Structures are given as structure tokens and as C-alpha cells.
Amino acid sequence: MFAGLRAKFERHPMVALHLITHTVHERDRAWFDGCKLTHLHAVPGGPYELTRAILLLMVMGQCAWWFAPLPVLLVVGLIFWIRSITRRRRAGVDPASLLRSWCRFIVVRATLWSIVNGTALVLTPEERLVPMVILILAANAMDIFGQFTQPVTGLVSSWIATIGMTVALMLRPEVATTPTVILMVLQMASAHARIFNLHYMFATRRLRTRELKTANDMIELLLRQYSEHGSDCLVETDATGVIVDPSDRLARLCGVDLDDLCGRKLVSLFEPSSGRDTLRKAAHRLQAFHDLALSREVDGKTRWLAVSGCPLFDAQGRHYGFRGFLRDVTDRHEAETKVLFLAQHDPLTRLANRTEFHDQLAARLMEQRGPIAVLFVDLDRFKLINDSMGHAAGDQVLEAVARRLSARAGLHDVVARLGGDEFALMLGRVRSAEAAMALARRIVDDLGQPVEAEGRTIHIGASVGVALSPDHADNADELLRAADMALYEAKSAGRGMASLYHPDMKRVLMEQRALELELRAALANGEFELHYQPLHQLSTDSIAGFEALLRWRHPERGTIAPGSFIGIAEQSGLIVQIGEWVLREAMAEAATWEGNLTVAVNVSAVQMRDGDLLRQVISALSATGLDPRRLELEITETVLMQDQEACLALLHRLRALGVRIALDDFGTGYSSLNYLRSFPFDKIKIDRCFIEDLCNGGESGAIVESVLDLAARLNMQTIAEGVEDEAQLHALRARGCEQVQGYWISKAMPADELPVVRTARAAVPVPALRQATGG
Ligand SMILES: Nc1nc2c(ncn2[C@@H]2O[C@@H]3COP(=O)(O)O[C@H]4[C@@H](O)[C@H](n5cnc6c(=O)[nH]c(N)nc65)O[C@@H]4COP(=O)(O)O[C@H]3[C@H]2O)c(=O)[nH]1
Missing domain, CATH: 3.30.450.20 (PAS domain)
Structure with missing residues (x-):
């Protein structure tokens, strides 16, 4: 298509001009005309021609009368020139660039043509001067006219000038000198150059316009299709x-x-x-x-x-x-939006999740507009509720908590559920620590109110830890840690409390971290050892077994009781390794004892949860060869408060091995009796606190009696711990308690101090034992 067009155009440049005019959008018509003008006048005619005429006048001063029509031509040229400038200006052509192009062409062309015309006039013999001058002037006139009108006319004018000169020379055959021929050739070359120039310009423009139009048509077509069908x-x-x-x-x-x-x-x-x-x-x-x-x-x-x-x-x-x-x-x-919401919120309560809470806190801290408080809220009895009443009730409790917290939050605050039963509140505009604490106490009160779930009234409670920026920390992580520490203290101080962070908490935490590192080293360095406290059988007045109690023989601080480090070991998860060591060590020791003496080993809730306990017990039993019936695992109620189903399944599997399971610290928990229903324990250990008051006439006596009665009915063995005097021993014996344990019998002692036990097969009377152990 383009090849055809090009061929057509090459033959008819004027057609091309016509086509160009009609293919330009109406909006761009004025601009295009301006451009056309600018391009066609790239060889500015007016100034050049005037300069040329003036130079000719100077060269040919002696025949000035021949130039009578020149002033007329000058005036006409001037008018056209001014018009040309005005049009160019209107077309938006940069005046500076116009001036530059004029100057360039005036200098180059005027010089060239002055030399050519002047040489011709000087060298032309007298008798041929008149026609020569006429010819040059005619050419100039036509040139001037052509420059200011349409380019095609300009072209034609060049042709006419050339043809006219040729005809004039043919009429005067005597003019055949070299300069005349050169003049004619130059004139023709000029005309052809113009043709070529215009031709090239129009061809290019025409092609570009056509291509553009085709592309535009195509785009329009695609857009229409897109719009109609997309x-x-x-x-x-x-x-x-x-x-x-x-x-x-x-x-x-x-x-x-x-x-x-x-x-x-x-x-x-x-x-x-x-x-x-x-x-x-x-x-x-x-x-x-x-x-x-x-x-x-x-x-x-x-x-x-x-x-x-x-x-x-x-x-x-x-x-x-x-x-x-x-x-x-x-x-x-x-x-x-849904995906984003799920990524940033807790699906159950629709509160912000931990990540979102952290991000929002970090963003607010960056803004730094006054103090910001973080309140960490932890529900006190949630696990118990979840386990005993089912997940549906647990969910309803969480939703109720979320509603109550949201009701306390203001416009600039953020409420989040961090996971499990942990919630957090960011107070975006808090006046002071006192104000934050006041709100924390109100939250404790709010969450202390009963919740209706699954048709039952449930009593929950909460502890709150509070930290403020910039007093306690100035970045999100530190602030959250500070609030967490404050919560830890609130929980340690007794449930249903609110605590404000203070720097001492950090120190305590640092100490705990240091202790954790020391514990790891202690395990690796073999600094742990077991002491054994006798379990005394009252019916036979003999030792029935021993409870293995952990001791840390610290190289600098001496022997450390487990109360100071078991908690940290549990928090860090180190209790799993330590517990395995205890199991192996205690069973290995018990395997050396004669008779059927049992060994009781404490098992922490973390060990039960870890999922490795069964393997550890089986492996220790096979490694030591101990009869499983001689192993007694002591668990506390807290063990059963976590995932109860999994926990009970584990207990059943342990029992299936022949291992005995004892419920430790009985009576101190919230629902000890419930737990007795959930698993057939082999033994119940009555907590020390009831034994302490046993002989003081308080209600402990009645509690101990009812526990002993219950255990007898459930066919469970009983042991009382913390027996410190003879009166307690007698009171327990009188009430039918089967075993006792306590300082009155013997303190816990290292394994190598148990020779009396190893030799005592049947019965070791209490006085003998007390004598032997110095108790
Ligand atoms: N006031 C008084 N106290 C008495 C009397 N008789 C015994 N005791 C102490 O009472 C604690 C009995 O252990 P527990 O209730 O299982 O309580 C244990 C147990 O919960 C935990 N524990 C000890 N060894 C281990 C262990 O190997 N693993 C785990 N997970 N926990 C352990 O540490 C707790 C404390 O252990 P200990 O400091 O050895 O303290 C022992 C024992 O020394 C008495 O007549 N009066």
C-alpha cells in the first residue's frame, strides 16, 4: 500500500500536498499549516532576495535606470516578508531559531548569488548586458514571489526563471561565454535542488502521516473492540x-x-x-x-x-x-480486603492480631505524638475453662473478652488478640502512667464479671501489665517486652492484678536469662544431682520408696534447691532435657535398691506437653531394667489444665507400661475433685499446707479426712507430704493415711547416704531412720 502511495506521490508531489492537508486532524490543522510554512521557508526567501538585489545594485551602479521596477518589488517583498513573519509567529515558531536560520542563509546564499550574478554581469560584454540584467531581475522577481507564496508556485517560478534565461540565451546565440553557461547551470541546479528538497520533504511527511493514520485506525479499532467486548x-x-x-x-x-x-x-x-x-x-x-x-x-x-x-x-x-x-x-x-483482613486480624474476635498490633504500635511510635501505653491482658483461668467446658465455650469467652476490651478502647486505641488468651491494648493518646493504670484496673474489674457461655455462668479473671513510651521504652519491641514483664509480675503477685513496668523487672529478667544460660552449662557439666526423700508406709512403719528431688550443685553458690530454677527451666524448655536426666538417674539408682522400693519422680507440665515423655520413660526403663511398677510419676493439676485429652491419653499409655501415676499437691488447685474423676490415679499426695494445720483445730483436719475417705472409695493410695512432727504423724495414722513423707521421717539425702535403705529389705522403723539420716 505504502509503495503504491510513494510511487504515486513521487510522480505528483502536488497531490501529496493536497493529501497532507486533508489527513491532518482538525485540532492540529493550524499547527500543521504553521509547520508546513516553517519547513518550506527553511530557505528564507525574502531577506535573501532583497540582499541579492541590493548587491546587484551596488555592482551595477552604472545602469541604475534599469532598476526602476526594483522599489516596487522591494515593497511587495517587504509586505510578503512581514506577512510571513506574522504567520510563522502565529504558528508558534521560535523567533530565535527563525533569526538564526535567516542569518545563516542570508550570509551563505547572498554571498553565493552575489558572486555568481556579479561575475556574470561584470564578464558579460556590453551588448549582452541588457538582456542579462533583465533575465536576472526576472528570475529574482519570480524567486521573491515564489518564496512568499505556496511552495509549488515557488518551484514553478524557479523553472520559469530558468527556462526564460535559456530562451533569452537562445535568442542571442552570440552569448556563449563560459560565465553565462555557468550561470544557467547554477540556476537550473538551484531549481532542481528545490524540487528534490520539496519532493523529499513531502514524501516523508506523507508517509509518516499515512503510517500514523493506519496506526491510529488500528488503535481505535482495538479500543472499540476492547470497549465492546471486554x-x-x-x-x-x-x-x-x-x-x-x-x-x-x-x-x-x-x-x-x-x-x-x-x-x-x-x-x-x-x-x-x-x-x-x-x-x-x-x-x-x-x-x-x-x-x-x-x-x-x-x-x-x-x-x-x-x-x-x-x-x-x-x-x-x-x-x-x-x-x-x-x-x-x-x-x-x-x-x-478479606485476605488482608485475615492477615491482620484474629478471625474469632476480629481484633488486630499480633503482627498488626506490632506494626501499628511501631507506626505510632514513629509519629511520636506524646506518650503511648501498652496494656498486656492475660486471662487467668482460660485454659481451665477451655479444657473443662469445651472449645465452644472457650470461644464465647474470648469473644466476650474482646467485646469488653473494645468497649474500653477509644478512637486512637488499638485492641488486639495476641494469641490464646492473651490480649493487648495500645492507648494512642494517654495522659500519664496513672491514667493507663486506672484503665488497666477497670479492665481487671470488667473481666472479673462473669460471662455467659453455653448456657452457663463462667467466672474468668485477668491480669494486666502496663508499659509506657517513652518512659519505659521507645521502640515497639522493647515496649511490648516491658508490658510483658509487667504482666508477668502482675500474675506472680496473684491473679486479678494490674502492674506497671519498672526497670527492676528488666534486671530480674536479665538475671533469669543469665540463670538459663547457667542451667544449660550445668546440664552439660553434670552439676545436677538427685536427693532422695523416703516415703514412709504407716501400716508397716517401713520405707516404701523414695521421692527423687533435684539439686543443683553450683560450683560457687553451693547446693541450690529446685524452687529457684525449675520455673526458669520450664520457661526455657530446658526442663525436657533435665527431666530426662532425672528419670534416667532416678531409675538407675532405684534399680540398685533391693526389694520393691519405689522411686517417685516429679514430671512438669512442660514435659507432658512436649510429647517426648513416653519415649523417655520407655528408653530409661529399658536402659536401667527397672520394673515399671516401681516407678511413680508425680504430676500436678496444672498438667491436666492444658490440653486435657492429649494429657489423659499420655497418662493412660504410661499406665499401660505399668508405671504408677500420682496426683501431687492435691487440694491446692481449683478443681482437684474434677481431675480425680477424669483419671484413675494410683495415688493422691495431700499437699503440705493441709498437714501444717492438721493439728491446729482448723478445717484442714476435715479436708484431710474427706480426701482420705474419697481416695479409699476411689481405690487410690494416699500419702501426706510435709510431716514435720510426731503429732502430725499420729493424726494421719489415726485418719487412715497410708504413707507419709516429711522432715520428721527424713530430709532428702544424696544417693550415697542411703546405705540403710539398701540393706533394709523389709522394714526400717522411723526412729532408726531418723537416727540414720540425722533427721
Ligand atoms: N517445709 C517442708 N518441706 C518438705 C518437707 N518434706 C519435704 N519437703 C520438701 O517438699 C518438696 C516436695 O516436693 P514437691 O512437692 O514435689 O515439690 C518439688 C517439685 O515440685 C519440684 N521438683 C523437685 N525436683 C524436681 C524434678 O526432678 N523435676 C521436676 N519437674 N520438679 C522437681 O521442686 C519442688 C520443691 O522441691 P524441694 O525443694 O526439693 O522440696 C521438696 C522437699 O524437700 C517438710 O517436712 N517440710
């Missing part, structure tokens, strides 16, 4: 942002009548939002915008539209509007 909707605005030629499709998408769209600004279609501000700014700065999600209400529902567009400029670089498209992305937006 899910997107084309939209165009004018320079002021008013929608131009709105389509039905756009009206349907926006849920308005087509008429309502006419004359309406695009921005006004959307609800106020940061996205709409971005769109407004982009339009103002004439910038493209991409996939801005903007909302608008359609038929009572929020619909999300993704808007993309780019600014439009005409040929002169003037902005005349925006073109782009709108796409309904409601489904996508809702899905994204």
Missing part, C-alpha cells in the same frame, strides 16, 4: 476533567443515567478517599494514573472501580484531556 469501559475527559462523549456502558457501570454523566467531572463520580485525592492530583499535574481503586455507591451497594488513564496532548504539546478506562473490580477488591 469488561473495561473507555472514558475520555476534556482538559477540565469533564467526561467527553460518555457511553451507555459507562453510565451502566456507574449506575447513573447517560444524561447525568454529560458535563460531569470524572472525579465527582467517586466517593471521597485517598485514591480520589491521588486521581485529582494526577489530573492536576497531567500525570498518568494506573489502577486507582475508587468506590462509588451503586444501587445501595459499594462498587469498586479501578481507574487508569493518561493525559492527552495535541501536536503543539497542549493538554486537551485524559483518556483511560474504568473496570469493575468489586469482587477482586472484596477478596483482597
Whole structure:
């Protein structure tokens, strides 16, 4: 197609000119005409021709009368020249560049033509001077005329001048001198150069225009197809942002009548939002915008539209509007919002999750607008509720807690569920530590109120730890740690408390960390040892077994009781390794004892939860060869408060091995009797606190009696711990307690101090034992 066009155009440059004029968009017509003019006058005619005429006058001063028509020509030339300048200015041609091009051509062409014409005139013999001058002037006149009119006319004028000169020379055959021939050749060359120049220019322009038009047609076709068959909707605005030629499709998408769209600004279609501000700014700065999600209400529902567009400029670089498209992305937006919500929130309570809480806290701290408080809230009896009443009740409790906390939160506050039964509150605008503590106490009170769940009234409670920035920390991690430490103290101080962080807590924590490191080293260095405390059988007044109690022989601090380090070992998880060592050591020691003496080993809740206990017991039994029936594992109620099902399953499997299970510290927990129902323990150990008061006439006596009675009925063995005097021993014996343990019998002693036990097969009377152990 283009080859044909080109060929046609090469034959008919004027046709090309015509076509160019008609293929330019109306909007760009003025600019194009201006450009055409500028390009065609790239060889500025007026000034050059005038200069040439003046130089000719100077050279040929002696025949000035021949130049009578020159002033007329000058005036005409001047008029055309001024008109040309005005048009060029209007067409937006840079005046500085015009001046530069004029100067360049005036100098080059005027010099050249002055030399050529002047040489011709000087060298032409007297008798041929007149026609020569006429010819040159005629050529000049036509040239001048041609320069200021249409380029094709200019071309023709050059041809006429050349032909005229040729004819004149043919009429005067005596003129055949070399300079005349050179003049003629130059004149013709000039004309041909012009033809070539114009031809080339029009051809290029024509081709570019055609290509552009084809591309535009194609784009328009694609856009129309896209608009008709795609899910997107084309939209165009004018320079002021008013929608131009709105389509039905756009009206349907926006849920308005087509008429309502006419004359309406695009921005006004959307609800106020940061996205709409971005769109407004982009339009103002004439910038493209991409996939801005903007909302608008359609038929009572929020619909999300993704808007993309780019600014439009005409040929002169003037902005005349925006073109782009709108796409309904409601489904996508809702899905994204949901995913984002789930990533940032707890699905049950719909509160912020830990990550979101941390991020929001960090962001607020960056803003640094006054103090910010963090309140860590921990439910006191949640695990118990969850295990005993089921997860549905547990969920309802958590939801109720979330509601109560949210009710206490203000506009600048954030409530989060950090996981399990841990909640947190960020107070974005808190006046002082006192104000934060006052709120913390109100929260403790709120959460102290009973909750209705699964048709039952449940009593929960909460402890709260409070920390403030910038007093306690100035970054999110430190502040959360400080609040956590404060919570730890609140829980240690007794449940249902609120504590404010103070720097001493950090010191305590540092000490705990140091202790943890020391514990690890102690395990590796073999600094642990076991002491054994006898379990005395009252019916036979003999030793039935021993409880293995852990001791840490610290190289500098001497022997350390487990109360100082078991908690840290549990927190750090180190208790799992330590517990395994205890099991092996105690069973290995018990295996050396004669008879059926049992060994009782304490098992912590962390060991039960860890999931490795069964393997550890089996491995220790096979390694030591101890009869499983001689091993007694002591667990506390807290063990059963965590995942009860898994815990009971583990206990049953241990029991299936033949190992005996004892319930330690009985009576100190919340629902000891419930636990007795849940698992058939082999033994119940009555806590020391009841034995202490046993002989003081308090209610401990009655409690001990009912426990002993219950155990007898459930066919469970009983042991009382913490027996420190004879009266307690007698009282227990009188009430039918089967075993006792305590300082009155013997303190715990190292394994190598137990010879009396090893030799005592049947019975070791209490006095003998006390004598032997120095108790
Ligand atoms: N006031 C008084 N106290 C008496 C009397 N008779 C015994 N005791 C102490 O009472 C504690 C009995 O152990 P527990 O209740 O299991 O309580 C133990 C047990 O919960 C834990 N524990 C000890 N060894 C281990 C172990 O190997 N593993 C685990 N997980 N915990 C252990 O540490 C706790 C404390 O152990 P100990 O300091 O050895 O303290 C022992 C024992 O020395 C008495 O007549 N009066």
C-alpha cells in the first residue's frame, strides 16, 4: 500500500500536498499549516532576495535606470516578508531559531548569488548586458514571489526563471561565454535542488502521516473492540476533567443515567478517599494514573472501580484531556480486603492480631505524638475453662473478652488478640502512667464479671501489665517486652492484678536469662544431682520408696534447691532435657535398691506437653531394667489444665507400661475433685499446707479426712507430704493415711547416704531412720 502511495506521490508531489492537508486532524490543522510554512521557508526567501538585489545594485551602479521596477518589488517583498513573519509567529515558531536560520542563509546564499550574478554581469560584454540584467531581475522577481507564496508556485517560478534565461540565451546565440553557461547551470541546479528538497520533504511527511493514520485506525479499532467486548469501559475527559462523549456502558457501570454523566467531572463520580485525592492530583499535574481503586455507591451497594488513564496532548504539546478506562473490580477488591483482613486480624474476635498490633504500635511510635501505653491482658483461668467446658465455650469467652476490651478502647486505641488468651491494648493518646493504670484496673474489674457461655455462668479473671513510651521504652519491641514483664509480675503477685513496668523487672529478667544460660552449662557439666526423700508406709512403719528431688550443685553458690530454677527451666524448655536426666538417674539408682522400693519422680507440665515423655520413660526403663511398677510419676493439676485429652491419653499409655501415676499437691488447685474423676490415679499426695494445720483445730483436719475417705472409695493410695512432727504423724495414722513423707521421717539425702535403705529389705522403723539420716 505504502509503495503504491510513494510511487504515486513521487510522480505528483502536488497531490501529496493536497493529501497532507486533508489527513491532518482538525485540532492540529493550524499547527500543521504553521509547520508546513516553517519547513518550506527553511530557505528564507525574502531577506535573501532583497540582499541579492541590493548587491546587484551596488555592482551595477552604472545602469541604475534599469532598476526602476526594483522599489516596487522591494515593497511587495517587504509586505510578503512581514506577512510571513506574522504567520510563522502565529504558528508558534521560535523567533530565535527563525533569526538564526535567516542569518545563516542570508550570509551563505547572498554571498553565493552575489558572486555568481556579479561575475556574470561584470564578464558579460556590453551588448549582452541588457538582456542579462533583465533575465536576472526576472528570475529574482519570480524567486521573491515564489518564496512568499505556496511552495509549488515557488518551484514553478524557479523553472520559469530558468527556462526564460535559456530562451533569452537562445535568442542571442552570440552569448556563449563560459560565465553565462555557468550561470544557467547554477540556476537550473538551484531549481532542481528545490524540487528534490520539496519532493523529499513531502514524501516523508506523507508517509509518516499515512503510517500514523493506519496506526491510529488500528488503535481505535482495538479500543472499540476492547470497549465492546471486554469488561473495561473507555472514558475520555476534556482538559477540565469533564467526561467527553460518555457511553451507555459507562453510565451502566456507574449506575447513573447517560444524561447525568454529560458535563460531569470524572472525579465527582467517586466517593471521597485517598485514591480520589491521588486521581485529582494526577489530573492536576497531567500525570498518568494506573489502577486507582475508587468506590462509588451503586444501587445501595459499594462498587469498586479501578481507574487508569493518561493525559492527552495535541501536536503543539497542549493538554486537551485524559483518556483511560474504568473496570469493575468489586469482587477482586472484596477478596483482597478479606485476605488482608485475615492477615491482620484474629478471625474469632476480629481484633488486630499480633503482627498488626506490632506494626501499628511501631507506626505510632514513629509519629511520636506524646506518650503511648501498652496494656498486656492475660486471662487467668482460660485454659481451665477451655479444657473443662469445651472449645465452644472457650470461644464465647474470648469473644466476650474482646467485646469488653473494645468497649474500653477509644478512637486512637488499638485492641488486639495476641494469641490464646492473651490480649493487648495500645492507648494512642494517654495522659500519664496513672491514667493507663486506672484503665488497666477497670479492665481487671470488667473481666472479673462473669460471662455467659453455653448456657452457663463462667467466672474468668485477668491480669494486666502496663508499659509506657517513652518512659519505659521507645521502640515497639522493647515496649511490648516491658508490658510483658509487667504482666508477668502482675500474675506472680496473684491473679486479678494490674502492674506497671519498672526497670527492676528488666534486671530480674536479665538475671533469669543469665540463670538459663547457667542451667544449660550445668546440664552439660553434670552439676545436677538427685536427693532422695523416703516415703514412709504407716501400716508397716517401713520405707516404701523414695521421692527423687533435684539439686543443683553450683560450683560457687553451693547446693541450690529446685524452687529457684525449675520455673526458669520450664520457661526455657530446658526442663525436657533435665527431666530426662532425672528419670534416667532416678531409675538407675532405684534399680540398685533391693526389694520393691519405689522411686517417685516429679514430671512438669512442660514435659507432658512436649510429647517426648513416653519415649523417655520407655528408653530409661529399658536402659536401667527397672520394673515399671516401681516407678511413680508425680504430676500436678496444672498438667491436666492444658490440653486435657492429649494429657489423659499420655497418662493412660504410661499406665499401660505399668508405671504408677500420682496426683501431687492435691487440694491446692481449683478443681482437684474434677481431675480425680477424669483419671484413675494410683495415688493422691495431700499437699503440705493441709498437714501444717492438721493439728491446729482448723478445717484442714476435715479436708484431710474427706480426701482420705474419697481416695479409699476411689481405690487410690494416699500419702501426706510435709510431716514435720510426731503429732502430725499420729493424726494421719489415726485418719487412715497410708504413707507419709516429711522432715520428721527424713530430709532428702544424696544417693550415697542411703546405705540403710539398701540393706533394709523389709522394714526400717522411723526412729532408726531418723537416727540414720540425722533427721
Ligand atoms: N517445709 C517442708 N518441706 C518438705 C518437707 N518434706 C519435704 N519437703 C520438701 O517438699 C518438696 C516436695 O516436693 P514437691 O512437692 O514435689 O515439690 C518439688 C517439685 O515440685 C519440684 N521438683 C523437685 N525436683 C524436681 C524434678 O526432678 N523435676 C521436676 N519437674 N520438679 C522437681 O521442686 C519442688 C520443691 O522441691 P524441694 O525443694 O526439693 O522440696 C521438696 C522437699 O524437700 C517438710 O517436712 N517440710
